[in-house]
Amino acid sequence: MKNKLGFQTSFSLKAYNTFGIDVRAAYFASPRSIGEMQELCHLVPDFKRLLVLGGGSNVLLVGDFPGYVIHPIFQRIEVLEENADRCLWRVEAGVNWHFLVSYSLQQGWQGLENLALIPGSVGAAPIQNIGAYGIEIAEFIYAVEGLDLSSFQLLTLPKQACEFGYRDSIFKKALKNKFIVTAIILELFRNRQPNTEYSTLKQELEKMKASPYSTQDVFEAVCRIRRRKLPDPATVGNAGSFFKNPEIDFKHYTLLKEKHPDLVAFALPGKRYKIAAGWLIEKCGWKGRAIGGAAVHPHHALVLVNKKDATGHEILRLAEAIEKDVYENFGITLEREVNVIEGNSF
Ligand SMILES: Cc1cc2nc3c(=O)[nH]c(=O)nc-3n(C[C@H](O)[C@H](O)[C@H](O)COP(=O)(O)OP(=O)(O)OC[C@H]3O[C@@H](n4cnc5c(N)ncnc54)[C@H](O)[C@@H]3O)c2cc1C
Missing domain, CATH: 3.30.43.10 (Uridine Diphospho-n-acetylenolpyruvylglucosamine Reductase, domain 2)
Incomplete structure (x- = not known):
């Protein structure tokens, strides 16, 4: 109505x-x-x-x-600048993300191939600085346009003003509830070497063919991995990784590594370590467990699923129980990647 x-x-x-x-x-x-x-x-x-x-x-x-x-559905794609090696595209918020990735490759522009098959819209891509297989969208963002809700003016924020970080940006912090992304301006390239460093991606490419790899090969490898590994929301409700991979300092890392030699961690600059949140959750025994209709995916401890008619409250209760156990067992506070919208709290 x-x-x-x-x-x-x-x-x-x-x-x-x-x-x-x-x-x-x-x-x-x-x-x-x-x-x-x-x-x-x-x-x-x-x-x-x-x-x-x-x-x-x-x-x-x-x-x-x-x-x-x-729910923005404006969907224009405009070429703002173009030369033999580089272009700037203005893409409106309502464009489907995976459509944009495929379309940019079809037009011969490279850069977005590692981000194939991420669900959602272009407008949301800068919010958490979407990333996968060794690439983050921040790398290709030239500017973000949006409606400033305090002045009702349309503003253009250059990339430097967006404060992009790991699954983070100014839109989740100072500009939360204050700015609606209307379009992003992307910088794309021709003749760019694809990024094949991420180990799972490299292995998939090696299974497919011998190097050198084209951008199209990377796109196909990413699609193959994602179709094989990630639950499709069309068949089982989910929002991808529910938690971010937490970062800890060297002292904390050493203590955990002594106790758990199988700890899955990646060294970061400044003697910090990123810990695989999926490993922490699995170690706490949550993989495959359910609360009501909500469950932890049996193959991906980081993915919470709507197993059967779950309510938002059930999924939230499951997330809270996991957070509590991870904190009690490892002294690590998990940060949610998914935005929890508690409507009834108004
Ligand atoms: C199976 C699966 C796999 C996934 N894999 C990945 C992955 O590999 N990497 C990754 O980074 N993410 C991944 N995600 C998460 C998700 O796809 C991305 O975060 C995506 O960018 C969300 O887009 P959306 O349009 O669905 O956003 P929504 O869920 O609609 O919104 C997300 C947040 O952004 C805000 N928002 C949305 N649009 C705008 C706008 N125009 N202006 C201001 N705020 C806005 C919303 O209010 C909300 O807070 C995955 C999700 C699923 C289900």
């Missing part, structure tokens, strides 16, 4: 989140242009009650959302 403000009311979000959680938004709209979205934003009384939803592949909706959901 459409109300007079242009928002639909009591709108089911089941098809708009990859966990497949069956909750409702009090108000929902899908603007087809940036101008239409600006008008809708003028109608929102309090931006703390605004949720921007792309593909819903990085959110956990806990309870009905009593506020305003805006």
Whole structure:
């Protein structure tokens, strides 16, 4: 039902989140242009009650959302600059991420191949600085355009202002609930050597053929790995990795390594270590376990799934139980990668 403000009311979000959680938004709209979205934003009384939803592949909706959901569907792709080696593309928020990766490769531009098959929209890509197989999108972002909700002005933030980090950006911190990404400006290249350093990717490429590897080979290898390894949200509701891989210092790492020689960790600059969150969760015995309809995936301890008609509360309870056990066993606080939207807390 459409109300007079242009928002639909009591709108089911089941098809708009990859966990497949069956909750409702009090108000929902899908603007087809940036101008239409600006008008809708003028109608929102309090931006703390605004949720921007792309593909819903990085959110956990806990309870009905009593506020305003805006689902951008503007989808223009424009070439801003182009020469023989490099181009700048402006891509609007509603474009599907994997479509963009495939399309850019078809047009002969390289860079995004390692990020194939990540679900979701272009508008969400800079929010957590999506990354996979040795690449983060920050590497190719030239600028981010968006609507500043305090001034209602459209702004362009150069890459340096976006404060990109591991699954992090200014949009999750100082600009949270204050800025809606309307488009990203990407810098893509021709004749660029593909990045094949990531060990799983390298192994897959070696299985496929002998080197040298083209960008298309990398794209295909990434698609093959992801199709084989990751649960498809179309068949089992999930939002990919639920937690980030935590970082610890050298002292903490040494203590853990002595106690657990099989600890899975990667050295970082500055004597810090990134610990595989999946290993921590598995060690606590959570792999495959369930709370109600929510479960830890039997093959991926980092992926929580909607096994059968789970509620957002059940998935959240499962996440909290895991966080508690990991802290008690290893002294490590897990940080969530998935954005938990607790609607009923308003
Ligand atoms: C099977 C699976 C595999 C995945 N693999 C990866 C992976 O390899 N690497 C990775 O980084 N991620 C991965 N993800 C997570 C997810 O796909 C990405 O984070 C993706 O960018 C989310 O896009 P979305 O449009 O679905 O965002 P949503 O889930 O709709 O939103 C995510 C967050 O961004 C905010 N947001 C969305 N759009 C905008 C906008 N236009 N302006 C401002 N804020 C906005 C939302 O409010 C929310 O807080 C995976 C998820 C799944 C289900």
